[in-house]
Each structure stands twice: as structure tokens, then as C-alpha cells.
Amino acid sequence: xxxxxxxxxxxxxxxxxxxxxxxxxxxxxxxxxxxxxxxxxxxxxxxxxxxxxxxxxxxxxxxxxxxxxxxxxxxxxxxxxxxxxxxxxxxxxxxxxxxxxxxxxxxxxxxxxxxxxxxxxxxxxxxxxxxxxxxxxxxxxxxxxxxxxxxxxxxxxxxxxxxxxx
Amino acid sequence: xxxxxxxxxxxxxxxxxxxxxxxxxxxxxxxxxxxxxxxxxxxxxxxxxxxxxxxxxxxxxxxxxxxxxxxxxxxxxxxxxxxxxxxxxxxxxxxxxxxxxxxxxxxxxxxxxxxxxxxxxxxxxxxxxxxxxxxxxxxxxxxxxxxxxxxxxxxxxxxxxxxxxxxxxxxxxxxxxxxxxxxxxxxxxxxxxxxxxxxxxxxxxxxxxxxxxxxxxxxxxxxxxxxxxxxxxxxxxxxxxxxxxxxxxxxxxxxxxxxxxxxxxxxxxxxxxxxxxxxxxxxxxxxxxxxxxxxxxxxxxxxxxxxxxxxxxxxxxxxxxxxxxxxxxxxxxxxxxxxxxxxxxxxxxxxxxxxxxxxxxxxxxxxxxxx
Numbered sequence: 001x002x003x004x005x006x007x008x009x010x011x012x013x014x015x016x017x018x019x020x021x022x023x024x025x026x027x028x029x030x031x032x033x034x035x036x037x038x039x040x041x042x043x044x045x046x047x048x049x050x051x052x053x054x055x056x057x058x059x060x061x062x063x064x065x066x067x068x069x070x071x072x073x074x075x076x077x078x079x080x081x082x083x084x085x086x087x088x089x090x091x092x093x094x095x096x097x098x099x100x101x102x103x104x105x106x107x108x109x110x111x112x113x114x115x116x117x118x119x120x121x122x123x124x125x126x127x128x129x130x131x132x133x134x135x136x137x138x139x140x141x142x143x144x145x146x147x148x149x150x151x152x153x154x155x156x157x158x159x160x161x162x163x164x165x166x
Numbered sequence: 167x168x169x170x171x172x173x174x175x176x177x178x179x180x181x182x183x184x185x186x187x188x189x190x191x192x193x194x195x196x197x198x199x200x201x202x203x204x205x206x207x208x209x210x211x212x213x214x215x216x217x218x219x220x221x222x223x224x225x226x227x228x229x230x231x232x233x234x235x236x237x238x239x240x241x242x243x244x245x246x247x248x249x250x251x252x253x254x255x256x257x258x259x260x261x262x263x264x265x266x267x268x269x270x271x272x273x274x275x276x277x278x279x280x281x282x283x284x285x286x287x288x289x290x291x292x293x294x295x296x297x298x299x300x301x302x303x304x305x306x307x308x309x310x311x312x313x314x315x316x317x318x319x320x321x322x323x324x325x326x327x328x329x330x331x332x333x334x335x336x337x338x339x340x341x342x343x344x345x346x347x348x349x350x351x352x353x354x355x356x357x358x359x360x361x362x363x364x365x366x367x368x369x370x371x372x373x374x375x376x377x378x379x380x381x382x383x384x385x386x387x388x389x390x391x392x393x394x395x396x397x398x399x400x401x402x403x404x405x406x407x408x409x410x411x412x413x414x415x416x417x418x419x420x421x422x423x424x425x426x427x428x429x430x431x432x433x434x435x436x437x438x439x440x441x442x443x444x445x446x447x448x449x450x451x452x453x454x455x456x457x458x459x460x461x462x463x464x465x466x467x468x469x470x471x472x473x474x475x476x477x478x479x480x481x482x483x484x485x486x487x488x489x490x491x492x493x494x495x496x497x498x499x500x501x502x503x504x505x506x507x508x509x510x511x512x513x514x515x516x517x518x519x520x521x522x523x524x525x526x527x528x529x530x531x532x533x534x535x536x537x
Contacts, residue, residue, distance in 0.1 A: 004407050006304075011253075011312040012230055013408040015319040020416060023326045023387065028379035031333035035357055036378055038340035045344070 130163055220482045228402050228474055229286040230318045232264040236400065245269055250320060254281065256290065256310035264314070281310070288312050318409065321401045325390045333357075333386075360385050360520065368524035373531050377524070380420055384413060385520040392470060392512030396477075396505065404515070405470035407463070414463035417523040422455065425530035458526050462519055469515050473508040477501060 137159045235247035249265035256279060266274035267283040273295040274281045281288050282295040289297060289307035297305045336350040336357075346354050360382050365374040391403045403409055431437065433451040436444050480501045487493030 007229070007407055008411065009230060009312065009316075009406075009408045011314055012316060012318055012406060013412050014313060015315070016322060016409050016412040017415075019319070019322045019326050020383070020387070020412065023329065024379060024383050026330055027333060027383050031330070031337045032379045032382050034337035034340060035333065035354075036361070036375070038337075038344070039354075039358065039361075042344045 133163065217486065220479075220485065224475060224478045224482070226286070227400055227478060228405060228471060230316045230402075230406055230408075231286060232267065232283060232288070232314050232316055233269065234317050234320060235269070236398075238269075250317065251315045252281075252288070253313040253315065254288065254310040255313060260310075282307075288314075317401060318403045318406055321391065321394060321399075321403050322409075325387060325394065325403075328390065329383075329386055356386075357382060364517070364521050364524050368521070368528040369531065370528065374524075376424070377420070377527050380416070381520050381524055384416070384523060385516050388413070388466065388519055389513060389516035392516060393509075395470060395474065396508055396512060402470070402474055404466055405474055407467050410463040410467040413466070413519065414459035417462060417526060418455070418459040420523075421459075421526045421530045424527060426533070428533065429530045458522075462522055466515050466519050469511055473504075473511055476504050477508060480504060 137156065141156050232252055233245075233247055233249045235245045237247075238245040249263045252260075252262050252264050252266075252274075254260040254276075258277075260276045260279070262274060262276050264283075266272070266276075267281075269283075273291060273293070274283075275293075280291050280293050280295065282291045282297065284297055284305060287305075287309060289305055290310055291297060291307055297307055300306050332349065332353060335348075336346055336353050339346040339348070339350045345351075361374070361378060364385070365378055365381050369377060388404055391401075391409075395402050395404060433455065434448055436447045436451065439447065480497055483497040483500075484490065484494050487497075
């Protein structure tokens with residue numbers, strides 16, 4: 001211990017303290033700070049890159065799941081649409097058939113109505129013609145009566161017999 | 167503006183690579199030999215081959231010196247190295263070259279004062295350099311305050327510049343891209359290691375950032391100095407008590423100044439114990455704050471010093487041996503083995519010092535929820 005104290009050189013201690021202080025100051029400013037900062041930045045960068053890669057992976061997975069889901073949905077929708085279309089087609093055909101039937105029925109009914117009215121008109125006309133004819137016959141009979149009453153009657157009878165055929 | 171100058175400085179310095187700087191240093195070492203070679207008229211021819219001489223040599227190596235001696239030739243008495251400035255405070259600032267001492271053989275005369283280098287310490291003497299001793303064989307001559315740029319100071323400045331270049335370069339390399347290039351690839355994991363293995367586990371993720379500068383600086387400072395101590399340059403900085411005291415004091419002050427209320431409460435008025443225990447615990451706890459950095463400084467100092475002693479002793483085995491052919495390989499093998507261990511210790515001590523500093527800081531800043 002005595003020797004150690006004797007060996008202690010204050011000058012060396014002084015220089016050592018000075019050198020260490022200067023070295024601490026200089027290195028801190030020009031070496032350690034930039035070195036540690038860049039190391040931190042780099043590590044931070046690597047960490048971030050890894051995190052974002054993980055994030056991207058997750059996103060990719062969710063995207064894939066989404067795609068699958070969307071695809072399934074689309075497929076289901078397509079199936080639904082096809083089914084619907086088929087149903088629609090069937091209903092359309094059925095409707096069309098019914099409508100066509102109704103239309104046809106209507107046309108037939110109309111035709112029948114027309115025929116009936118035509119027939120009515122024909123009958124009316126016929127009746128009027130018959131009346132005219134009757135008048136004409138009556139006229140002729142009246143004229144003939146003047147010559148032969150008997151024959152006139154026979155004529156009327158014969159004519160009437162002709163007319164009632166209709 | 168200041169910042170621009172700084173980065174500009176790094177930029178200019180970076181152009182010369184670290185390797186070049188090292189080359190320049192080697193160049194300086196070698197050229198200085200020319201003027202550093204001084205004949206040494208030693209008494210015994212200067213050979214180091216007896217036990218006491220080896221002990222003295224090892225002890226001398228462990229000490230700080232006023233000149234940078236790479237090796238010395240005992241027989242011709244020449245030293246290879248270069249002198250360093252001596253700065254003394256003795257009724258005024260005295261600055262002169264350590265070559266004036268001629269490695270302790272002559273007395274330096276400055277402004278009418280005489281100084282003598284004796285066992286690595288500078289004493290004020292008379293013109294003849296007489297040193298008076300007390301009964302314990304300690305010199306009683308007055309010692310001027312010695313602020314010399316010694317070998318250890320030079321080494322620390324060198325390490326400081328080296329660290330500034332290395333880590334300034336690493337910091338700059340991040341401007342070009344997220345990944346460092348070149349030597350930065352070696353340094354970056356070490357920085358991350360200190361942050362993730364030392365700072366964050368002990369201080370916590372939220373608070374560690376403030377102390378990273380100190381921890382990183384201390385870690386690399388100690389480690390590089392420890393490694394330099396293993397080179398044949400013969401420096402022993404972290405094995406010097408003044409250096410470790412200084413490092414530990416930094417930790418101590420940082421710990422105390424960043425401590426929060428709970429920390430002080432635990433020291434002065436320990437919660438959850440009877441009042442008498444509180445009074446008993448107070449001095450113990452106050453002492454505890456001092457023993458923590460004390461353990462730091464002793465651990466580092468002792469480990470590094472021991473390593474140096476062991477390695478040098480093992481090498482010295484060669485010179486002690488009667489049979490060189492037997493002893494040399496044994497000595498070399500053992501030295502290599504211990505050197506590898508010391509390489510580990512060099513890292514380990516830097517790690518432990520930083521780790522414990524972080525631990526003490528962490529204890530001082532952490533939030534106690536309960537006790």
C-alpha cells in the first residue's frame with residue numbers, strides 16, 4: 001500500500017484526467033452520437049421493415065380470404081340469378097300461355113259476337129227483303145186478282161210456300 | 167461552424183489511414199534512435215542476468231518513465247528511444263527535454279535549479295545531485311510537482327488519437343450508407359456489444375443512452391491500452407495506479423452525480439429497517455460508495471500488472487537458465503501460453519471495468535419499486 005501511494009504520480013493522473021475528458025467530449029460529439037444514432041435508425045428501420053412485411057403478409061392473407069369470400073358470393077349470386085332466371089322464364093312462359101289463351105278466347109268471343117250481330121243484321125235485312133218481296137207479291141197478286149181470283153190465291157200460296165223455306 | 171470544423175478535421179485526418187499513422191509512429195521511433203543513443207558508463211556493464219537485476223528491470227518496466235525507451239543495450243550502455251518533455255512546477259513552470267537527465271545518469275540544470283531522476287521520480291537536488299535518505303531509505307529531497315509528458319501520457323494521447331480516427335471514421339461511414347465499410351465492420355459489433363451486453367442489461371433501455379459515451383470510451387480506451395501493453399513497446403499504462411485511480415474516479419463521480427433520490431435515501435436512511443440499523447448502516451453505505459470504485463481501480467491495476475510481471479518473469483527465465491537449450495523453448499512456450507491468456511485478460515479487464523461501471527451507474531439511476 002505504501003509503495004502504491006509512492007508510485008502514484010499526480011502528473012500522470014492530471015494528464016490522464018485531461019486526456020479522458022477531451023476524449024470523452026470529442027468522441028461523444030464526433031463518434032458515439034452519430035454511431036449510436038445510425039445504429040438506432042438502422043435497427044428501427046429493420047424493425048419497421050419486418051413489421052410492415054408482417055403487416056403485408058397479413059393483409060395478403062386477408063385479401064386472399066376476401067377474394068375467396070367474394071368469389072363464393074359471386075358464385076352464389078350467379079346460381080341465384082340463374083335460378084331466378086329459370087323461374088322467370090317459366091313464369092313468363094306460363095303467363096304468356098295464359099295471356100295467349102285469354103287473348104284467343106277473347107278473339108273467339110269477339111268473333112262469335114260479330115257473327116251473332118252479323119247474323120242478326122242478316123236476319124233483319126232478310127226480314128226487310130221478305131217484307132218487300134211480300135209487298136211485291138202482294139202487288140202482283142193484287143194486279144192478278146183483277147184477272148183471276150182463284151189463280152191469285154194459288155199464287156199467293158205458292159209464293160208463301162217458297163218464302164217460309166228461309 | 168464549430169461542428170463543420172470538427173468534421174472537416176476528421177475528414178482530413180481520415181485521408182491518411184490509420185495504418186499510415188502507425189507507419190509514421192514507427193518512423194519517428196526509428197529516426198529518434200539517431201539522437202537518442204547515448205553512451206552509458208554503467209558500473210557493472212549493464213547486463214541483466216541476475217535475479218535482483220531482473221527484479222529491478224521488471225520493476226523499472228512497470229513504472230512510468232520520462233523518456234520513451236524501446237530497448238537499451240546494457241553492455242554499451244546505449245538506450246534506443248526518444249526523449250520526452252519534462253514539465254515541472256517548482257516556483258514557476260520549468261519545461262525541458264528529458265534527454266538532460268541522460269536516463270538518470272546526469273543532473274539536469276534548469277534556471278539555476280538542479281533536478282535528478284532517481285527511480286523514475288524527479289527530485290530537486292544541489293549541483294552534485296546528492297540525495298539524502300530517511301531511515302526507511304526513502305529520499306527526503308523535495309519533489310517538484312511533475313506534469314511531464316511521460317511515456318504513459320504519450321501512449322494515452324496516441325490511443326486517444328487512434329480512437330478518434332477509428333470511431334470518427336466509423337461515424338463517417340454511416341453517412342454513406344446504413345452499413346459500415348472496412349474496419350468499421352469490426353468496430354461496429356464491438357460498439358453494439360458494449361451497448362447490448364453491458365449498458366442495456368445494467369442500466370436499462372430507457373436510461374442507458376446518457377452513459378453510452380462514457381462506457382464506450384472507457385471500454386475501448388482500456389482495451390486498446392491493455393493490448394498496447396502486450397506489444398514490445400513496453401508500455402504499462404493500465405497497470406499504473408494513477409491511471410486506474412483516474413478511471414475509477416470518473417466512474418465514481420458519474421455514478422454520484424447521476425444518482426436519483428432513491429439511491430441517496432438508501433445510503434443515508436435505509437428504508438425498511440429499524441432506526442438503530444439505519445444509523446449503523448449509514449456509514450457502511452457511504453463507505454460502500456467508495457469501495458465500489460476502489461475495487462475497480464485495484465482490479466484493473468493488479469490484473470494488468472500481474473500479467474506484465476508474469477510474462478516478463480517467464481522471458482527472464484531464459485537469462486537465468488544454466489542450460490539455454492532446455493530453458494529457451496520452455497520459457498517461450500510458457501510465455502506464449504500466458505500471452506494468449508493475457509490477450510483474453512486484456513479484453514476481460516476492459517469488459518469488467520465497463521461492466522461494473524455500468525452496474526454501479528445502473529444501481530444509482532434505477533427506480534426502486536419496493537425493497
